[in-house]
Amino acid sequence: DQQVKQNSPSLSVQEGRISILNCDYTNSMFDYFLWYKKYPAEGPTFLISISSIKDKNEDGRFTVFLNKSAKHLSLHIVPSQPGDSAVYFCAASVGDDKIIFGKGTRLHILP
Amino acid sequence: EADIYQTPRYLVIGTGKKITLECSQTMGHDKMYWYQQDPGMELHLIHYSYGVNSTEKGDLSSESTVSRIRTEHFPLTLESARPSHTSQYLCASTAEANEKLFFGSGTQLSVL
Numbered sequence: 001d002q003q004v005k006q007n008s009p010s011l012s013v014q015e016g017r018i019s020i021l022n023c024d025y026t027n028s029m030f031d032y033f034l035w036y037k038k039y040p041a042e043g044p045t046f047l048i049s050i051s052s053i054k055d056k057n058e059d060g061r062f063t064v065f066l067n068k069s070a071k072h073l074s075l076h077i078v079p080s081q082p083g084d085s086a087v088y089f090c091a092a093s094v095g096d097d098k099i100i101f102g103k104g105t106r107l108h109i110l111p
Numbered sequence: 112e113a114d115i116y117q118t119p120r121y122l123v124i125g126t127g128k129k130i131t132l133e134c135s136q137t138m139g140h141d142k143m144y145w146y147q148q149d150p151g152m153e154l155h156l157i158h159y160s161y162g163v164n165s166t167e168k169g170d171l172s173s174e175s176t177v178s179r180i181r182t183e184h185f186p187l188t189l190e191s192a193r194p195s196h197t198s199q200y201l202c203a204s205t206a207e208a209n210e211k212l213f214f215g216s217g218t219q220l221s222v223l
Contacts, residue, residue, distance in 0.1 A: 036214075041217065042217060043117075043201050043202075043214035043215050043216045045214070046211040046212070089154065098159060101146075101153045103151065
């Protein structure tokens with residue numbers, strides 16, 4: 001049973017617009033959430049994280065929102081750029097335990 | 112930023128061969144991990160280590176084995192490769208819990 005779910009396998013967004021990637025989780029004990037970006041045949045690179053004590057964290061064009069009551073987090077990218085085309089993984093962990101990843105969402109930025 | 116290295120980047124081998132995928136990090140991290148990932152799927156944890164001489168199996172059953180004789184080195188070995196082992200193998204490390212994982216570039220393995 002998947003604990004971290006990314007229900008949209010792919011998303012297409014016009015260059016310059018906002019990209020919103022969604023993630024749902026089932027384990028209410030998760031206390032740390034991360035987003036990673038991955039290009040084909042490369043390792044994932046860290047984008048942004050958020051602790052469960054916060055509901056928003058911002059870093060440049062990237063903002064992560066956490067809604068604990070809904071067990072939902074989202075990644076906003078504004079403005080979207082061609083280099084943002086990649087697969088985005090949502091991940092979560094609890095305490096000292098291992099990080100669990102979702103299946104990823106492939107983001108296509110259209111010219 | 113990441114000082115974690117995986118070799119080889121790509122490997123094509125025949126069935127039955129023994130292979131070792133190398134992973135090294137220069138950050139002094141105690142925690143190291145091996146993930147397996149196929150296109151459109153999540154990263155599956157297959158092995159992890161919290162320090163020298165400590166290794167554990169992950170959530171996904173794997174026929175591979177690992178060793179951790181030195182802090183910086185965490186190799187993964189397949190004694191007899193099969194086509195079902197074709198996948199991307201990703202090594203990662205972190206200093207503490209609730210901190211980000213640093214990933215290597217991955218090894219894309221194809222077993223014919």
